[in-house]
Amino acid sequence: MFSFMMTSADGYHADPGQALDWHNVDQEFSQFALAQLREAGTLVFGRVTYEGMAAFWPTPAGEESDPEVAKAMNTTPKIVISRTLPQATWADTRIISNHAEEELAKLKQQPGKDIVIPGSSTLTAGLLQTGLLDELRIMVNPVILGQGRSLFAGAGRTSLKLLKTRQFTSGNVLLYYQPITN
Structure with a gap:
């Protein structure tokens, strides 16, 4: 099981207004995202991320933005971990509300x-100490x-072992880490 997250150079995954317009996304990133999605048998989301993804990928705007990524997102089985989400409307999604670990x-x-x-x-932060995460990207x-x-x-506090890095032409740098559980 691995987690993939985008962050700013100063360690923030969202700006104060929750906007993601600072994400450095280009063709090289889209190819990487598609390859990463092809590794997935199941996508797991927390409620907030699920709601954002479900509001975008199954829409015409999502499909127009990147048809291949949209297809992968829409056809891969999904789980949302939430105690408050009443129902999941995105295709092939189930909710786990108790005993998520x-x-x-x-x-x-x-x-x-x-x-x-x-x-x-x-969700990722909550799973770090469980030993369930094999890799952080x-x-x-x-x-x-x-x-x-x-x-x-x-x-x-969580120790990490650097497995490898990848530099993108956009200036993005992908760090692959293995969490070291104590």
């Missing part, structure tokens, strides 16, 4: 492609926001 551990034991958490920093965008929502707010 246990349910994800069971899912992880099943054969198949990776379980991928795209975005969802709060953190894409650092060449921008300083100065304030916003910290990438790992509330996670507690």
Whole structure:
């Protein structure tokens, strides 16, 4: 199971207004995103990220922005971890509202492609100490926001082992880390 998140150079995944217009997204990023989605057998979201993704990808605007990514997002099975979401309207989505760690551990034991958490920093932070996350993929965008929502707010101290890096022509740098659980 791995998590992929985008962050500013100063460690924020969202600006104070929750806008994502600072994400450095180009053709190279879209190709990377599609390749990463092809690794996924299941996408797992927290409620806030799920609501944002569900409001975009299954719409004409989502499909026009990147047809291949939209198709992958819309056809991959999805899980949303939420105690407050009453129903999931995005195709092939189920809600886990209780015992999320246990349910994800069971899912992880099943054969198949990776379980991928795209975005969802709060969910990722909450899972860091569980041993369920095999890898963190953190894409650092060449921008300083100065304030916003910290990438790992509330996670507690976690050691990481750098596995590899990838530099994009846009200036983005992708860091692949393995969490070291104590």
